[in-house]
Amino acid sequence: MNVLVIGGGNMGMTYAEAIAASNFLTDGRLMIFDKSEEKLAELRDKDLFDVHDQLATCLPKADVVLIAVKPVHAPSLMAEMKPMVSDGQLFVSIMAGVTIQTIKKGLNASKVVRAMPNLPALVGLGMTSYTASEQVSRLELAAIERLLDTTGRSMMLPSESKIDASTGISGSGPAYIFYFMQALMDAATKMGFVEADARLLVSQTFAGAVELFNSSALSPEDWMAKVASKGGTTRAALDSMDDNNVNALIQEAAYAAFRRAEELGKQTEGEEVSHA
Ligand SMILES: NC(=O)c1ccc[n+]([C@@H]2O[C@H](COP(=O)([O-])OP(=O)(O)OC[C@H]3O[C@@H](n4cnc5c(N)ncnc54)[C@H](OP(=O)(O)O)[C@@H]3O)[C@@H](O)[C@H]2O)c1
Numbered sequence: 287m288n289v290l291v292i293g294g295g296n297m298g299m300t301y302a303e304a305i306a307a308s309n310f311l312t313d314g315r316l317m318i319f320d321k322s323e324e325k326l327a328e329l330r331d332k333d334l335f336d337v338h339d340q341l342a343t344c345l346p347k348a349d350v351v352l353i354a355v356k357p358v359h360a361p362s363l364m365a366e367m368k369p370m371v372s373d374g375q376l377f378v379s380i381m382a383g384v385t386i387q388t389i390k391k392g393l394n395a396s397k398v399v400r401a402m403p404n405l406p407a408l409v410g411l412g413m414t415s416y417t418a419s420e421q422v423s424r425l426e427l428a429a430i431e432r433l434l435d436t437t438g439r440s441m442m443l444p445s446e447s448k449i450d451a452s453t454g455i456s457g458s459g460p461a462y463i464f465y466f467m468q469a470l471m472d473a474a475t476k477m478g479f480v481e482a483d484a485r486l487l488v489s490q491t492f493a494g495a496v497e498l499f500n501s502s503a504l505s506p507e508d509w510m511a512k513v514a515s516k517g518g519t520t521r522a523a524l525d526s527m528d529d530n531n532v533n534a535l536i537q538e539a540a541y542a543a544f545r546r547a548e549e550l551g552k553q554t555e556g557e558e559v560s561h562a
Pocket residue numbers: 292293294295296297298319320321322325354355356357359362363380381382402403404405457
């Protein structure tokens with residue numbers, strides 16, 4: 287299978303490096319295409335990929351094409367790609383808010399996977415949700431799942447509306463965690479800790495809590511009950527959060543991201559495509 291990555295930016299490079307380091311490609315090298323001279327020089331320096339500065343030299347040879355440019359560049363890129371696209375080629379887009387229908391029309395292609403990764407893909411702990419047009423076969427979906435899993439874990443979803451919902455949870459989610467971390471670091475600093483100590487207190491607490499959570503089937507509520515005893519310090523903090531409706535506010539934030547993802551999708555005039 288020949289794989290081409292279009293766009294060697296943050297995400298494209300992350301996927302390209304992860305695919306190159308995995309056993310996904312059994313023969314041949316990954317192809318990567320970018321337009322920026324600076325990016326091309328950086329890609330050539332790595333000596334990990336077949337670097338291309340012309341679509342004509344790489345797109346016709348590709349079986350799977352991962353599109354990782356910014357959504358704003360999608361229309362011009364797809365217009366350039368369209369005359370070179372052939373039947374049977376499979377396109378995986380990670381462009382936020384660009385619908386399957388827009389990509390099908392833009393490329394005159396039928397096999398399209400739309401994926402929503404998140405930032406921890408940079409360290410191999412990404413969570414990617416994806417859905418596909420019905421022309422993508424089960425066998426192809428299995429291969430795409432292996433490709434996406436090179437940057438962490440993935441989850442197949444039945445429709446694009448679920449991609450928008452997952453954007454509100456895992457796509458934008460890392461920023462909510464950073465928000466919580468910043469608030470705790472601010473509190474630690476106010477309590478007199480120097481920044482480096484505040485950072486360690488917070489980061490190790492997060493890492494430890496996540497490790498505990500992953501070590502059993504207990505729910506977050508179960509773990510809270512284990513940590514908090516009546517009249518104790520943790521109970522005082524949790525009661526304060528409950529009194530201030532923090533749970534409802536976090537849920538509202540996730541819904542705000544979900545609604546924004548839906549709006550962005552509508553702007554590309556896509557119609558929903560499902561794949562059970
Ligand atoms: N970062 C995230 O956490 C995240 C999460 C989910 C989804 N995404 C999606 O991932 C995509 C990529 O994001 P990113 O942060 O990696 O963007 P980025 O760093 O800007 O990378 C995009 C790369 O594509 C190049 N490019 C632009 N137009 C091109 C064209 N026509 N042909 C070939 N290359 C072209 C850009 O070159 P120039 O710099 O010269 O324009 C740049 O090197 C976006 O669509 C975004 O919605 C990102």
